[in-house]
Amino acid sequence: MESLTVELGARSYPILIGDGLLEAIGGHVAPLLKRPRTMIVTDTHVADHYLRRVGVALGNEGVSFSSFVLEPGEATKSWAGLARLTEWLIGEGVERGDHVIALGGGVIGDLVGFACSIVKRGCNFIQVPTTLLAQVDSSVGGKTAINVPAGKNLIGAFHQPALVVIDPTTLATLPRRELGAGYAEVVKYGLIDDADFFAWCEANGAALLAGDSAARAYAIAHSVAAKARIVAADERETQDIRALLNLGHSFGHALEAETGYSDRLLHGEAVAAGMVLAHQFSAANGLCPVGDAERVRAHLASVDLPHSLASAGVNSDGATLAAHMAHDKKVRGGKLPLILTRGIGQSFVTEDYGLDAVAAFLDS
Numbered sequence: 001m002e003s004l005t006v007e008l009g010a011r012s013y014p015i016l017i018g019d020g021l022l023e024a025i026g027g028h029v030a031p032l033l034k035r036p037r038t039m040i041v042t043d044t045h046v047a048d049h050y051l052r053r054v055g056v057a058l059g060n061e062g063v064s065f066s067s068f069v070l071e072p073g074e075a076t077k078s079w080a081g082l083a084r085l086t087e088w089l090i091g092e093g094v095e096r097g098d099h100v101i102a103l104g105g106g107v108i109g110d111l112v113g114f115a116c117s118i119v120k121r122g123c124n125f126i127q128v129p130t131t132l133l134a135q136v137d138s139s140v141g142g143k144t145a146i147n148v149p150a151g152k153n154l155i156g157a158f159h160q161p162a163l164v165v166i167d168p169t170t171l172a173t174l175p176r177r178e179l180g181a182g183y184a185e186v187v188k189y190g191l192i193d194d195a196d197f198f199a200w201c202e203a204n205g206a207a208l209l210a211g212d213s214a215a216r217a218y219a220i221a222h223s224v225a226a227k228a229r230i231v232a233a234d235e236r237e238t239q240d241i242r243a244l245l246n247l248g249h250s251f252g253h254a255l256e257a258e259t260g261y262s263d264r265l266l267h268g269e270a271v272a273a274g275m276v277l278a279h280q281f282s283a284a285n286g287l288c289p290v291g292d293a294e295r296v297r298a299h300l301a302s303v304d305l306p307h308s309l310a311s312a313g314v315n316s317d318g319a320t321l322a323a324h325m326a327h328d329k330k331v332r333g334g335k336l337p338l339i340l341t342r343g344i345g346q347s348f349v350t351e352d353y354g355l356d357a358v359a360a361f362l363d364s
Contacts, residue, residue: 002221004225005228006141013163013164019213020169022165025165026059026063029163032124036062037065038100039066039089039092040066041108042068043070043105044070046103049173050130068089070085072104072105073107073263074267076108076111077110077145077146078148085111085115086118096120096123099124104134106138109127110143110146116144127139130174131179132171132220133178135171136223140164142160142231151329152257168216168217181266181267181268183219184275184305185268186223191347192226192244192345193347196345201299202299204219244348247347248277249274250336251275252273253274254324264313268305270312272300275296275300276308277309282341285340287340292341317362322356325355338350
């Protein structure tokens with residue numbers, strides 16, 4: 001087992017990474033509880049594979065639990081999903097000192113985290129991510145939210161978990177498409193500020209996706225360490241440090257909005273296309289070598305991830321997509337900070353380009 005810490009003073013928390021941690025989770029959860037009881041929230045897919053295993057592990061430590069099983073997919077991250085979950089938690093008698101377990105991917109983690117930030121003015125939660133995307137990105141850092149028609153993650157709160165437990169063996173049951181979506185977030189860490197890691201991805205990404213356990217373990221640990229470092233430096237995204245984690249997201253969220261936050265385009269797939277667009281926009285404006293933009297496109301294409309508007313299944317005009325971007329939660333003073341790049345591993349934040357320029361680029 002590997003252990004990392006997100007350093008946030010009194011709110012610091014550990015991230016545990018290791019094969020078989022689901023079977024040992026009771027020993028890590030029980031010491032956090034003020035009473036030997038918890039609540040598990042998951043979805044139907046994850047419940048079939050892992051709910052019983054987690055329940056047995058908790059029972060071995062004398063911890064009882066109740067469970068709430070939701071439908072999988074982004075549609076669950078909604079006002080309706082939030083209402084159902086908060087009402088269930090209240091009905092279960094959740095206390096502010098309790099710890100609710102989010103067992104699943106990014107949708108479950110985001111929804112449970114937000115619910116726990118508001119129920120009884122805040123209770124604790126534990127992230128147990130079962131998808132690659134959640135393991136390397138969304139389970140760490142305390143960003144919680146739901147989607148609304150105007151945009152993705154527009155209603156939410158910063159609410160840090162008390163513990164993150166990552167068992168890479170859960171990836172064995174993950175569909176190849178979901179695994180690929182998570183891999184886009186792995187690549188992102190190389191593109192932000194670690195060109196050597198992007199080169200590692202070029203050399204090892206196919207093996208990771210094919211099931212190489214060593215490659216998966218390395219990618220998870222490296223990504224989580226990078227995320228923890230960035231979150232510790234800029235928890236609430238006030239210094240343009242954490243904002244770099246949004247590389248590809250402003251473009252990607254517009255693609256998700258245009259496809260209705262559906263399984264037509266998974267979040268990680270949208271991020272993959274968004275990262276290519278961010279590099280191509282940078283190259284088109286003389287910021288980034290064209291060759292670097294092509295390397296990014298070629299690698300994501302090589303692992304069957306969307307790498308253009310067409311491959312993402314989007315044929316809308318630039319003005320339509322830019323209108324989605326105008327609702328981005330990062331807009332400040334009427335301007336959308338874009339995460340652009342001077343080359344692989346050289347991302348930066350800028351407000352020098354308006355959405356009219358983005359729309360023209362998307363139409364080119």
